[in-house]
Amino acid sequence: MGLDTKPLSTLHEKASYEVADFAVPSGREEEWRFTPLRRLRGLHKGPAAADGKVDTRVEAPEGVSVERVGRDDPRVGGVYVPADRVSAQAYGSFQEAVVITVPKEAVPSRHISVEVKGLGAEGAAYGHTVVVVEPLAEATVVLHHEGSATYADNVEFVVGEGASLSVISLQDWADDTVHVSHQHARLAKDARFTGFVISLGGDLVRISPTVAYDAAGGDATMYGVYFVDPGQHLEHRLLVDHTVPNCRSRVDYRGALQGDEAHAVWIGDVIIRAEAEGTDTYELNRNLVLTDGTRVDSVPNLEILTGEVEGAGHASASGRLDDQHLFYLQARGIPYDTARRMVVRGYLGELVERIAVPEIRERVEAAIEVELDR
Amino acid sequence: MATLEIRDLHVSVDDGSPEPKEILRGVNLTVKAGETHAIMGPNGSGKSTLAYAIAGHPKYAVTSGTVTLDGEDVLDMTVDERSRAGVFLAMQYPVEVPGVSVSNFLRTAITAVRGEAPKLREFAKEMRDAMENLQIDPAFAQRNLNEGFSGGEKKRHEILQMELLKPKVAVLDETDSGLDIDALKVVSEGVNRFRGGGETGVLLITHYTRILRYVKPDFVHVFAGGRIVEEGGPELAELLEAEGYEKFVKAGASA
Numbered sequence: 001m002g003l004d005t006k007p008l009s010t011l012h013e014k015a016s017y018e019v020a021d022f023a024v025p026s027g028r029e030e031e032w033r034f035t036p037l038r039r040l041r042g043l044h045k046g047p048a049a050a051d052g053k054v055d056t057r058v059e060a061p062e063g064v065s066v067e068r069v070g071r072d073d074p075r076v077g078g079v080y081v082p083a084d085r086v087s088a089q090a091y092g093s094f095q096e097a098v099v100i101t102v103p104k105e106a107v108p109s110r111h112i113s114v115e116v117k118g119l120g121a122e123g124a125a126y127g128h129t130v131v132v133v134e135p136l137a138e139a140t141v142v143l144h145h146e147g148s149a150t151y152a153d154n155v156e157f158v159v160g161e162g163a164s165l166s167v168i169s170l171q172d173w174a175d176d177t178v179h180v181s182h183q184h185a186r187l188a189k190d191a192r193f194t195g196f197v198i199s200l201g202g203d204l205v206r207i208s209p210t211v212a213y214d215a216a217g218g219d220a221t222m223y224g225v226y227f228v229d230p231g232q233h234l235e236h237r238l239l240v241d242h243t244v245p246n247c248r249s250r251v252d253y254r255g256a257l258q259g260d261e262a263h264a265v266w267i268g269d270v271i272i273r274a275e276a277e278g279t280d281t282y283e284l285n286r287n288l289v290l291t292d293g294t295r296v297d298s299v300p301n302l303e304i305l306t307g308e309v310e311g312a313g314h315a316s317a318s319g320r321l322d323d324q325h326l327f328y329l330q331a332r333g334i335p336y337d338t339a340r341r342m343v344v345r346g347y348l349g350e351l352v353e354r355i356a357v358p359e360i361r362e363r364v365e366a367a368i369e370v371e372l373d374r
Numbered sequence: 375m376a377t378l379e380i381r382d383l384h385v386s387v388d389d390g391s392p393e394p395k396e397i398l399r400g401v402n403l404t405v406k407a408g409e410t411h412a413i414m415g416p417n418g419s420g421k422s423t424l425a426y427a428i429a430g431h432p433k434y435a436v437t438s439g440t441v442t443l444d445g446e447d448v449l450d451m452t453v454d455e456r457s458r459a460g461v462f463l464a465m466q467y468p469v470e471v472p473g474v475s476v477s478n479f480l481r482t483a484i485t486a487v488r489g490e491a492p493k494l495r496e497f498a499k500e501m502r503d504a505m506e507n508l509q510i511d512p513a514f515a516q517r518n519l520n521e522g523f524s525g526g527e528k529k530r531h532e533i534l535q536m537e538l539l540k541p542k543v544a545v546l547d548e549t550d551s552g553l554d555i556d557a558l559k560v561v562s563e564g565v566n567r568f569r570g571g572g573e574t575g576v577l578l579i580t581h582y583t584r585i586l587r588y589v590k591p592d593f594v595h596v597f598a599g600g601r602i603v604e605e606g607g608p609e610l611a612e613l614l615e616a617e618g619y620e621k622f623v624k625a626g627a628s629a
Contacts, residue, residue, distance in 0.1 A: 323432060324469045331429050331465075332483035332535060333457035342482065346473025346518070 015081035019046055019092050022085035031084055034265040034297050036233055039204045041150045041178050043124060046089040052123035054149050056098055057115045061108040064139070065101040075099055075130050079186035080156045083208070087182045090126045090152035097128035100141070104134040104160070111140040111357050118149025121176040127153035131167075135160040135188070142360055143169040146201075148176050155183040159191040161215075166194040168360055169209075171234075172367070173202035182208045187247070189215035196355060197253075199226040199234045200367050206265075210239040211249060216278075218247040224266075225351050225364065227371045228294070230259030237267040238283070242276035246310075251283035254351055256344055258374065260293035268300040268314060277308035287318035288347055341372050375407040376444055376460060376542035378428075378575060383439035385420075385427045394435060397423040399600035401439070405543055405575040412586055412611060413579045415597030416619040421579045422466060424597075425547040429463035430456050443542065458487050460542030464532040464549050470520040476531070477501065477515040480538060487539050504537050507567065509560050526557035533564035543575040544568065550585035562588030583615040598622045 016022065025032040025044050037044055058066045069076065076097045082088035100112060114129065133139050137160065145151075159165045165185070173179060179202055185193045199205050211220040226234045240249040255264050268283045287296045300314040321343055329339035348368060355361040383401040386394035397420045405411050415421050427434045428441060430453040441448040443459055451459060471479070480501055485491040492500070505512055508530045520528050529549050536544050546565065550558055562585060569576050578589060586594075586608070594611045596604040596619070603622050604610065 322469075325471050327431055327453060328465070328469045328471065329474075329479070329483075330453035331457055331463055332479070332539065333454050333486035334482055335454050335486065336452070338482065338486070339454075342474050342479070343471065346471060349473040 015083050016088060017077060017081060017091055019085060019088045022088055025085060031237070035206055035235060036204065039178065039233065040086070040180070041124065043086050043089060043150065043152050043178065043180055046085065049123055050093050050126055052121075052125035052150050053119040054125040054127060054151050055117045055119060056127060056129075057117070058098060058100065059113040059115075060100065061110045061112070063103065063106050064108050064112055065103070067099045067101075068096050069099050070096065073097065073099065075132065076128060078130070078156065079158050079212075080154060080182070080184040082154065083182065083210070086152050086180045087154055087208075090154050090180075091128065093126040094128040094153070097130060099130045099132070101132045102134060102137040102139040105136045106134070107138045111142050114141065114143045116143065116145045118145075118147035118151060118173065118177055121148040121150055121178070124150045124152065127151065129153065129155045130158065131156070131165065132158045133160055133163040133165045136162045138164040140166040140168070140357060142357060143167065144172065145170065145179065146172045146174070148174045150178045152180045155181065157183070157185040157193065159185060159187045159193050161188040162190045163188070164192040166196070166356060168196040168198065168355060168357060169207065170360060170364070171197075171199040171202055171205050171207070173205065175201065175203060177202040178204045180206045182210065184210045184212070185220065187211065187213045187218035187220060190217035191219070193218075193220045195220070195222045197222070197224040197236060198364055199224070199236070200371070202232065202234070204233045206235040206237070208237040208239070210241070212241045213244050213247045215244055216246040218244075220248070221250045222252075223351050223354065224253035224255075225348055226253075226255040226264060227348075227368060228255060228257040228262040228264045229371065229374065231261045233263045233265070235265035237265075237269075239269040240271070240281065242270070242272045242279045242281065245276055246278040247276070248280045249283075250281070252351060253285045254287075254348055256288040256290055256348065256371070257294035257296065258290040258371075262294040264294075264296050266298045266316075270302045270312070270314070272304045272306060272309055272312060274305045277306055278310050279312065280310035281312050283314045285316045286347075288344060289318060289320050290344070344368075344372060375573070376575060377407070378405040378461070378543040378577070379440070379442045380404070380428075381440045383424070383427065383441065384437045385423055386435050386437050387423065388433055388435065396437070397600050398427065401601055403595065403602065405577050407542065407575050408569075408572040409593065410569055410576040410578060410589065410591045411593045411595060412591035413577065413595050413597050414581070414583070414611065414614055416623055417581065419597045420600040421597050422547055425463055425545045425579055428461060428545055429453065454486065457539070457541070462536050462539060462541035462544040464529075464536055464544065464546040466547040466549075466551065468520045468528045468532055470518070470522075472518055472521060474519045475516055476519055479519050480535065483535065484538060500538065504534055507537070508534050508564055510534060525552040526554065529553060529561055530557065530564075533561050537564060537568055541574065543577065545577045545579065547579050548581060549578075550580055550582060558585060559588060565589050583611045586611045596622045
């Protein structure tokens, strides 16, 4: 192998800020084959008219700066280059970006709240958000999505040296919403990132959380919880790209599905490049199928280009409620329906209890109860 | 006084083969309050099948016969109804239930069986006392049910559940297997506390005579080939200890 040829991963190599660099997907492409393109309302064909309305309100504690900036601000697109056509469409179409900065060594007293509210599903809307956490600062950001929208956006998380960022992205959309989002985290030396993606509402939700590392010591944990109802398409596409030595990543996504045409897609791509010696990674996806008629596509991909890894593994399991669990609980007098709830609640609860913001945790717990009542 | 009556019970297991396999071939047994019955037998004789069939495990199909508790048809009840009616099965292999804490589980079960939620403070005390009796670290209350428990810890928790739920009849399916002598004593004390009031019946299924030194049975039944082939008092256990199951296995096969 010559000096010019770097062993290239087969995963996610293409990136561009230009929509024109991406062909209109036909549905046969690896990255689009699970997504019902007809339900994307033209977001993938572009240019979809940007006449939709999505309101973004930011509430931040003292010491955190919140700016609305134009497209030419250098921080926009600073760490993320769109990786597919919808992402490039969003990048090329947004009017105003939100830039949130947590200054060096700051530890804000409470979380930063970004409320994204859709005011109608007709017409597409585009967004761009940048969160910069400067060195040694520690912050929590909640992205709360609700309402009706056809919305594509990109979110960049820039986590500085020794800084820590925890993000909760809650997709609590109305039934008619289409949301396609890329959420990219870039970790500096010794930075920590926890990304929590919770998808409950929406007609079609496709979230692509990705992580890249600048230097050693980066630590990314990505949790996901989803509950798919009849007709819903909830898709999560993760990519962790280990390009530098001695970084860590953990992925744990769990979902439950119920009803006809409830469709969950989980793609977990992890690349450990030749340079990334000492990488420690593990990814897990589990799906609990509560009724007939649902569909799960769960695809973990682990591409390892070095022999010097600390640990690398993945697991994916999809199945029905365990009869043994139900029998055990029922054998203690607990009625079937209560037993079923306990098992589902327990299965998702192991992740839900790790949501560090109490009001969001309670909201998710309540939402799961509503789902279980259906 | 509670009475569990099993009459001519035939049970098949659905093991995936085209023909269901008959495991129990006519079991007759009456367990009254205040009595302790030991069922002993070699592996594969159908002891555990009897336990599961009484509790209503979906894998086992009753093809004929009856099981009644104080005249009520147990076989007509769902699994949870049987438990609420007063039948308890201490499982041989308690399952791990992720994300469900011991304390939440116990409170939910007690609420279901007693028909009303216990007051939080009273429940906490009741659970703590019961755990202390069984030498269970109170920290277990917050752990996930059976998850990461050792074999002995799981069995103690089965007895804990029995003591809290106070059934009319308890079926203990090889609760003694896999226990070291200290754990066996603790578990046996729990069983003795439970039957001490004289108002509950115990059906103790075991492979070994060891537990019968701590939990004295009133009746001993030898199980072989899916039915009871010999009955007697505690002295029968001693005979089995000395001579083994061999002659009964032959009796079961020829029957």
